[in-house]
Amino acid sequence: MSNHAYESAARLRPHRCAPTPLSDLARDFALTPARREDGVVDAVEGLEVSGVSVDSGDVVAGELFTALPGFKTHGAAYAPEAVAAGAVAVLTDPDGAAMVHANCPGTPVLTHPDPRAVVGPLAAAVYHHPAERLLTTAVTGTNGKTTTSYFLDAMLTAHWGACMIAGTVQLRVGDIAVESPRTTVEAPVLQRMLALAVEEGVGAASLEASSHAIVLHRLDGMVVDVAGFTNLQRDHLDFHKTMPEYLDAKARLFTPEHARRAVICVDDEWGAQLAERIAVAGQVPVDRVRAYAAPGGRDAAGADWWVSDAAVSMTDSATTFTLHGPDGQAIAASCPLPGLVNVQNAALALVMAIRAGVPAETAVAALATAHNIPGRMQRISQRDGVRGTCIVDFAHTPDAMELTLRAVRQITPGRLIVVFGSDGDRDRGKRPMLGEVCARLADVLVVTDENPRSEDPQSIRDAILAGVRKVRPDLHDVEEITTWRGDAVRRGVELCGPQDTVIVTGKGHEPFLEIADEFIRYNDAPVMREAVLDKWGEPA
Numbered sequence: 001m002s003n004h005a006y007e008s009a010a011r012l013r014p015h016r017c018a019p020t021p022l023s024d025l026a027r028d029f030a031l032t033p034a035r036r037e038d039g040v041v042d043a044v045e046g047l048e049v050s051g052v053s054v055d056s057g058d059v060v061a062g063e064l065f066t067a068l069p070g071f072k073t074h075g076a077a078y079a080p081e082a083v084a085a086g087a088v089a090v091l092t093d094p095d096g097a098a099m100v101h102a103n104c105p106g107t108p109v110l111t112h113p114d115p116r117a118v119v120g121p122l123a124a125a126v127y128h129h130p131a132e133r134l135l136t137t138a139v140t141g142t143n144g145k146t147t148t149s150y151f152l153d154a155m156l157t158a159h160w161g162a163c164m165i166a167g168t169v170q171l172r173v174g175d176i177a178v179e180s181p182r183t184t185v186e187a188p189v190l191q192r193m194l195a196l197a198v199e200e201g202v203g204a205a206s207l208e209a210s211s212h213a214i215v216l217h218r219l220d221g222m223v224v225d226v227a228g229f230t231n232l233q234r235d236h237l238d239f240h241k242t243m244p245e246y247l248d249a250k251a252r253l254f255t256p257e258h259a260r261r262a263v264i265c266v267d268d269e270w271g272a273q274l275a276e277r278i279a280v281a282g283q284v285p286v287d288r289v290r291a292y293a294a295p296g297g298r299d300a301a302g303a304d305w306w307v308s309d310a311a312v313s314m315t316d317s318a319t320t321f322t323l324h325g326p327d328g329q330a331i332a333a334s335c336p337l338p339g340l341v342n343v344q345n346a347a348l349a350l351v352m353a354i355r356a357g358v359p360a361e362t363a364v365a366a367l368a369t370a371h372n373i374p375g376r377m378q379r380i381s382q383r384d385g386v387r388g389t390c391i392v393d394f395a396h397t398p399d400a401m402e403l404t405l406r407a408v409r410q411i412t413p414g415r416l417i418v419v420f421g422s423d424g425d426r427d428r429g430k431r432p433m434l435g436e437v438c439a440r441l442a443d444v445l446v447v448t449d450e451n452p453r454s455e456d457p458q459s460i461r462d463a464i465l466a467g468v469r470k471v472r473p474d475l476h477d478v479e480e481i482t483t484w485r486g487d488a489v490r491r492g493v494e495l496c497g498p499q500d501t502v503i504v505t506g507k508g509h510e511p512f513l514e515i516a517d518e519f520i521r522y523n524d525a526p527v528m529r530e531a532v533l534d535k536w537g538e539p540a
């Protein structure tokens with residue numbers, strides 16, 4: 001998937017970018033013109049660049065190709081492709097320089113001991129520091145980044161007229177929206193998007209910041225106006241090794257190099273620690289938000305903003321709550337997505353928006369309309385006496401599934417139907433666990449395929465069903481759809497009565513099914529929409 005998405009992200013470039021002399025970049029970023037084997041030093045005088053790329057497949061004429069030493073290979077190996085696409089020069093580390101000299105004899109090379117660390121600030125300079133001309137927010141945390149960043153998108157758009165999005169689901173500037181290759185794109189891609197946003201008169205940007213991105217310098221070179229933290233849960237320990245190390249990565253976002261203000265959810269112990277750390281450092285003003293106390297979490301004491309009276313409305317599936325502020329504010333809000341986790345996301349987004357200068361009433365009104373987040377509790381049909389509630393969601397871990405099903409149960413007077421599967425070539429242990437959670441919390445289970453990849457789909461379904469049988473050997477309402485995921489979604493809708501909810505989980509916004517080594521275009525939302533239309537027709 002990433003390759004398709006990465007190619008399309010190439011469209012998000014400014015139309016004009018005044019070129020920058022390479023010698024200025026060499027001076028400002030301590031880049032050293034490389035010395036060739038014959039002793040001659042590469043000359044950069046008179047050369048100019050009008051863009052930066054770290055991927056050879058992404059280079060357009062006039063750009064500087066930055067060849068990074070990678071985890072798998074060295075970017076210098078791809079310099080010939082970059083030069084063929086029109087790269088003016090190559091920036092790399094001393095190891096890469098020899099490789100580029102050997103393979104691209106006429107191309108000047110600059111070196112830096114750590115090109116990954118310098119490419120963000122360098123790209124910001126080449127694109128003329130676009131972040132300084134926009135209002136920017138960034139959300140980090142294990143869960144809730146996408147949802148919170150879409151709530152912010154709605155709030156910032158309501159106040160500034162338009163907002164750019166860069167996150168897991170989408171890269172969007174003005175009318176151009178493309179699939180996102182990852183949660184946080186490489187620094188040059190981000191800087192280009194910001195430059196395009198400035199050109200297009202887009203006033204604000206809502207970004208997601210993954211911990212990988214923070215560690216790998218993808219956000220270097222810009223200071224976001226308001227950075228927010230949702231929560232920290234066990235994840236990515238292959239990359240960060242321990243939870244404290246994982247928190248350290250997130251904490252870097254809340255330093256003056258990266259953010260002007262911090263808004264931290266202190267519902268879990270990690271958020272509380274982080275807020276404390278930022279307050280002690282005293283460099284970035286911090287607001288603490290308590291939406292609810294997660295197990296091991298703190299109570300309202302120690303929070304600047306806190307939530308009370310959270311209640312689910314059965315009529316429109318929204319959750320209402322009151323957000324109290326440090327100046328005695330009592331802001332009545334309605335979050336269009338069910339569940340306490342979304343109250344956390346909504347409360348965080350409201351405080352971030354208010355700190356970004358959005359009037360509270362504008363932010364509250366925008367939040368109430370923000371129910372159409374692709375694949376995040378996305379409502380395709382709303383219960384109205386005739387039709388049932390139909391939802392597409394992204395939950396794909398046992399914890400997320402549990403939270404999601406509990407939230408959906410609260411808005412379901414009838415039966416809860418879940419359509420789900422589990423990934424192939426990934427964590428096998430979670431398959432029976434997903435089966436167990438669904439068997440405990442739902443009434444009807446439709447088991448299907450997610451991304452079988454190289455595995456036999458039957459064996460994945462069998463593992464899920466073993467989990468189901470372990471906790472509910474008596475459960476009869478279990479169906480296995482072996483043909484095609486779309487058939488399972490249609491079956492779920494077919495089973496859904498007027499008091500029921502059907503939720504399809506696991507793929508959310510994702511636009512492909514990965515079967516064997518093929519990427520097949522597929523998305524749950526349009527399939528469910530078509531099934532809803534076939535069953536009930538257009539809503540009155």
Ligand SMILES: CC(=O)N[C@H]1[C@@H](OP(=O)(O)OP(=O)(O)OC[C@H]2O[C@@H](n3ccc(=O)[nH]c3=O)[C@H](O)[C@@H]2O)O[C@H](CO)[C@@H](O)[C@@H]1O[C@H](C)C(=O)N[C@@H](C)C(=O)N[C@H](CCC(=O)O)C(=O)O
Nearest residue numbers: 054055056068070071072073074075078182183184210212
């Ligand atoms: C672990 C990690 O983050 N790796 C990143 C790292 O890759 P790498 O060091 O392995 O790169 P490599 O394959 O060795 O290639 C070396 C260099 O050659 C370049 N290259 C490579 C091939 C080619 O044809 N042309 C070319 O120019 C690459 O762009 C790279 O700069 O540097 C590359 C760009 O320089 C990133 O694209 C790559 O992200 C990979 C694709 C990735 O999957 N990252 C994931 C783990 C990630 O970042 N995930 C987080 C979200 C996590 C979450 O919350 O779920 C995210 O922000 O999406």
Ligand SMILES: Nc1ncnc2c1ncn2[C@@H]1O[C@H](COP(=O)(O)OP(=O)(O)OP(=O)(O)O)[C@@H](O)[C@H]1O
Nearest residue numbers: 142143144145146147168341344345394395400404
């Ligand atoms: N605040 C939250 N706390 C815990 N779980 C959450 C929270 N918000 C959402 N979730 C769960 O996590 C899933 C993914 O939500 P979301 O996409 O907003 O998070 P994310 O951090 O962007 O994750 P990803 O990068 O994988 O998209 C949701 O389907 C929901 O089940």
